[in-house]
Amino acid sequence: MxxxxxxxxxxxFMKNHKKELIGLYVILTTISVILTLTKNxxxxxxxxxxxxxxxxxFHVWSESKKK
Numbered sequence: 782m783x784x785x786x787x788x789x790x791x792x793x794f795m796k797n798h799k800k801e802l803i804g805l806y807v808i809l810t811t812i813s814v815i816l817t818l819t820k821n822x823x824x825x826x827x828x829x830x831x832x833x834x835x836x837x838x839f840h841v842w843s844e845s846k847k848k
Contacts, residue, residue: 799844799845802841803841806834809837816829817830
């Protein structure tokens with residue numbers, strides 16, 4: 782897996798663009814919160830902000846731990 786990551790430059794991307802990745806997850810979480818508050822609240826959309834935010838935190842944390 783490390784060879785594939787280095788082949789595509791993924792490790793360098795994570796080192797140089799961590800703030801952009803965090804910003805992307807913040808924007809996605811904000812959009813999902815807006816959708817949850819404006820749509821029917823008896824649907825699966827209620828869990829979407831928690832899922833996106835949790836996945837974003839886990840993704841950034843796991844990439845920071847790899848260094």
